Amino acid sequence: MDQRLTRRGFLRLGLGAAAGGAGILLAPHTRDRLARRAEAASVLAQGASLRYHLAGTDGWISLPSASSSTYHPDGLAPAGLSTYMFGFADVTGLDAAQIQAMKNKCQAPAPLMYFDEGQGALVRLTNLGLAQRPDLTDAHTIHWHGFRNVIPMFDGEPSSSVSVPIGRSLDYYYRPREPGTYMFHCHVEDTEHVHMGMTGIVFVRPAQNGGAPGIPPGRYVFNDGVPPGDPRSTAYDREFAVLLTEVWNEAHWDDAHIQLPEWSDYRPDFFLLNGRVYPDTILPHGTPPGRPDLAYQPYSSLIRANAGERVLLRFANLGFLKQTMVLDGIRLRVVGKDAVLLRGRDGSDLSYQTSTISIGPGESVDAIFVAPEVVSGEATYLLYNRNLVGLSNNGEPGLGGQLTEVRIAPAGTLPPQSAPNQ
Numbered sequence: 575m576d577q578r579l580t581r582r583g584f585l586r587l588g589l590g591a592a593a594g595g596a597g598i599l600l601a602p603h604t605r606d607r608l609a610r611r612a613e614a615a616s617v618l619a620q621g622a623s624l625r626y627h628l629a630g631t632d633g634w635i636s637l638p639s640a641s642s643s644t645y646h647p648d649g650l651a652p653a654g655l656s657t658y659m660f661g662f663a664d665v666t667g668l669d670a671a672q673i674q675a676m677k678n679k680c681q682a683p684a685p686l687m688y689f690d691e692g693q694g695a696l697v698r699l700t701n702l703g704l705a706q707r708p709d710l711t712d713a714h715t716i717h718w719h720g721f722r723n724v725i726p727m728f729d730g731e732p733s734s735s736v737s738v739p740i741g742r743s744l745d746y747y748y749r750p751r752e753p754g755t756y757m758f759h760c761h762v763e764d765t766e767h768v769h770m771g772m773t774g775i776v777f778v779r780p781a782q783n784g785g786a787p788g789i790p791p792g793r794y795v796f797n798d799g800v801p802p803g804d805p806r807s808t809a810y811d812r813e814f815a816v817l818l819t820e821v822w823n824e825a826h827w828d829d830a831h832i833q834l835p836e837w838s839d840y841r842p843d844f845f846l847l848n849g850r851v852y853p854d855t856i857l858p859h860g861t862p863p864g865r866p867d868l869a870y871q872p873y874s875s876l877i878r879a880n881a882g883e884r885v886l887l888r889f890a891n892l893g894f895l896k897q898t899m900v901l902d903g904i905r906l907r908v909v910g911k912d913a914v915l916l917r918g919r920d921g922s923d924l925s926y927q928t929s930t931i932s933i934g935p936g937e938s939v940d941a942i943f944v945a946p947e948v949v950s951g952e953a954t955y956l957l958y959n960r961n962l963v964g965l966s967n968n969g970e971p972g973l974g975g976q977l978t979e980v981r982i983a984p985a986g987t988l989p990p991q992s993a994p995n996q
């Protein structure tokens with residue numbers, strides 16, 4: 575995009591094409607394509623390079639409510655659970671019997687996936703079918719939303735590509751070239767399958783993490799080309815992916831009860847961060863003590879850091895409504911939008927500081943903050959949806975929805991982060 579095609583360059587292109595057509599030499603892009611094809615073949619030949627294995631199926635999650643209505647909690651829900659879902663289960667490394675046992679045990683949201691720039695990797699999708707709806711023969715796919723180098727085979731958009739029928743698997747091959755934060759979802763009957771929960775975050779780490787001339791190895795959002803001390807740097811110490819989704823009780827109840835929702839009536843009742851609503855958002859990862867009902871909502875949204883550390887928030891929205899998230903008292907610096915570094919073509923820094931991030935469906939935002947000093951003990955800040963509706967559970971009084979805490983500990987308290995969101 576930053577190279578203008580001059581008249582001379584255009585003529586050179588024509589000459590190159592003519593030479594290639596005459597069989598004199600292989601144009602560089604042809605050689606590149608052959609090399610990539612060979613690389614893909616070698617990756618596909620190695621079963622070991624399977625990076626993630628997801629199973630598409632249905633299941634149930636737990637969303638809290640003080641009152642009950644026709645649609646919530648669902649009368650068909652297993653004890654302790656409330657809401658019927660479609661989704662992905664993490665079956666990475668499981669054997670065939672263990673994978674089959676995950677039918678009707680999807681999680682919300684899908685497993686967090688991440689990749690390294692330039693490294694080819696496989697993601698296997700197995701379709702286990704829907705236990706609650708054996709009458710539905712829905713296929714599933716993985717659509718990596720925003721992936722810029724996809725070939726149709728692995729795009730997951732079923733009207734121009736393949737999808738995975740019940741009982742079958744497909745290996746998706748990716749070689750990411752553009753670092754940043756993305757999202758993925760099933761693209762089959764996508765209004766339904768996306769809303770029902772087949773959504774997750776995927777991000778790509780830049781090659782610069784391995785170091786570059788004048789830049790030490792580290793953690794960077796993008797190949798920003800500057801050392802960590804530079805104001806334009808995207809270096810960070812900790813990273814947290816935050817997926818925004820919604821649950822409209824009626825649509826979920828309809829799918830469990832063999833009914834069809836009228837999507838133009840869309841009116842969500844729950845607003846979720848990483849598959850949970852406040853106050854569950856601040857509970858630990860996995861199944862928190864005393865909360866077996868959260869077994870299928872494994873992701874905490876609690877953000878913890880030491881004072882002085884740089885913290886990256888990777889936001890993505892796969893609900894159907896625009897949301898506005900606020901972090902009071904700490905300035906965010908937005909460095910990326912839709913997996914693009916905010917940098918002008920002339921190199922100017924287009925990142926900006928804000929306390930407020932508006933994010934529409936299908937959009938992602940990369941924002942970094944520096945954890946402020948703490949006076950004594952831990953300091954707590956709130957990250958929340960500015961719209962009161964998004965701060966409520968099922969429209970009831972009290973705080974709920976898209977609210978979580980940012981807890982800052984004195985410098986040196988927390989060990990280095992071992993994995994994203996930890």
Ligand SMILES: [Cu+2]
Pocket residue numbers: 630660712713714715760761762767772
């Ligand atoms: Cu699907």
